[in-house]
Amino acid sequence: MGPFRRTQKPLLFLGIGASLFIVALWTLIHNSEQVTYFVDSYRSKMHLSQQQEFKSGLGVEEKWTAPRLASTTEETTIPSVKLPGTDTRQSAWVDGFAILDKLYLRNGTFYIVTSGSEFPSRDHLIAKWLKMEKGVDLEATDKELQFLHPSRAKEVLGEYATIIPGFSVVIYDPGQFMHHFYHWWGEIIIGMWRVYSTLAYGSFDETDADGAPLSVDSLPFPSRFLLPAVESGEWRDKAGLNGPLMRAAFPGIPIEKADYWADLAKLDTTVSFERAMVINRHNSHKHRNSGIWFKMMAGTMNLTAPDGYWEPIRKSLLVNTVGSVPVVDSQGRVVDSDEKPIVTYISRQGAGRRLIHEHHLELVKLLKELEKEGLCRLEIPMMERLSIKEQLAIGAKTTILVGVHGNGLTHQLLMPRSLRSAVFEILDPPSYTFDYEMLARNMGHKHYAVNNDTLITFPKGEYHKGVRFSPGFHGNTIPVYAPVIADMIRRRLTEPDDFVED
Ligand SMILES: *[C@@H]1O[C@H](CO)[C@@H](O)[C@H](O)[C@H]1NC(C)=O
Ligand SMILES: *[C@@H]1O[C@H](CO)[C@@H](O)[C@H](O)[C@H]1NC(C)=O
Ligand SMILES: *[C@@H]1O[C@H](CO)[C@@H](O)[C@H](O)[C@H]1NC(C)=O
DSSP, X not given: OOHHHHHHHHHHHHHHHHHHHHHHHHHHHHTHHHHHHHHHHHHHHHHXXXXXXXXXXXXXXXXXXXXXXXXXXXXXXXXXXXXXXXXXXXXXXXXXXXXXXXXXXXTTEEEEEOSXXXXXXXXXXXXXXXXXXXXXXXXXXXXXEEEEOHHHHHHHHOSEEEEEEEEEEEEOSOTTTTSSHIIIIIIIIHHHHHHHHGGGGGGTXXXXXXXXXXXXXXXXXXXXXXXXXOOGGGGOOTTSOHHHHHHHHSTTOOEEOHHHXXXXXXXXXXXXXXXXXXXXXXXXXXXXXXXHHOSTTGGGGGSOXXXXXXXXXXXXXXXXXXXXXXXXXXXXXXXXXXXXXXXXXXXXXXXXXXXXXXXXXXXXXXXXXXXXXXXXXXXXXXXXXXXXXXXXXXHHHEEEEEEESSGGGGGGGSSOOOTTOEEEEEOOTTOBOSHHHHHHXXXXXXXXXXXXXXXXXXXXXXXXXXXXXXXXXXXXXXXXXXXXXXXXXXXXXXXXXXXXXX
């Protein structure tokens, strides 16, 4: 091989490469219409996923543009909407769940830039992210949040801030209560979504491209979840549901933890959250409703939310796991199936808190009789032995859910709303708590607390007074007089529509 060839060969390849590049460029330019068409059609398919499309200019840029910066003098606001049919404006804020637009963060401290005074005080917006324990002062300080007049913004925050686009959900708590299926899904996520979904009202006087009023389905999903006080897996539950279900409900949406916060602090710059919700358990208990229901989401009940506001999450959870979203008709039957209404008894007989064994057997016997009468199909899943997908598939088709107070009843988050849907929560008498009642009210299911032979239930707007824990609340000899449950299920599944207890 001579020197001549050695120098010629790379040149030859370079020549071929360059020609190919010119041909490709020419093709692209002369077929740009087709290329644009292809890109557009792809993009409109993506639109169906409704995850990243933002109305009213809020959100992710579709095309790449130069990074934008925000002036730090732009004022922070709490969004509010006009409730339909009234003159009432409702702010997307309650203790423990606060939506703030243009919320600034620098070196781990939030800043509300405002020249007015219409904000709730700091101790109603945020708290220290320490564990809730006796004697620990959780009231917020200048480290957590400061109010800043726009005239001082430049001096404290610098002239510009990096924009964090979209809707950021900031769960400003340690892992203490998060790592529990009920606390995560039944309080934090549902409370977040209840407050956020109130913003759908703001769209009712607008119309979308087809002229139809916007609905909860058009609310963009969060862009990210931020858990600044949580290290790695501290937010995950033992049963292993929190994590996978978050990926199913919010596919492609990151869940960032303490290291993210630390990264931002190290940059020594200011960021501006386009829209953020700050969630905090300590503050949620400052709401007067918390003294009635003793639940983190109690205060969120004070906001008027659109009917069926949970549906987008339920749909997303089911589409991305089971692959479909069963709907139940007024008779309690899954539409487009030949099945009877499904009654699911979640047995906890393998767990700590459980029924007297004979009472469990009697309950199973009476529920099986309902099946023999042709009123329903009975499912008695051992949830802990099923895959997540199998668990969700059962919840998704259930019209009536029966079980001892406990995590299994959180599966009602998957149950379709319907006239006849109901949850029977068996408690050791004379106990009463609001955990699953609160969920049932939000989901549109009738709730019955079962104290042995007594059903305790309340119409809309009325509530049990106080909580009660019997000594045997967590015990393994919880009594239940099965006929009261079986009889009420029979009534709910057979009575004419107008008679079904609401
Ligand atoms: C950032 O916050 C840390 C911890 O609160 C503090 O020690 C440090 O001085 C702050 N840095 C700047 C530049 O303000
Ligand atoms: C919220 O609380 C206020 C003040 O207690 C009360 O007047 C109002 O009716 C409540 N709204 C809802 C929707 O619960
Ligand atoms: C439960 O109810 C049944 C039927 O009324 C009754 O016979 C039984 O004594 C009750 N058990 C308890 C522990 O209250």
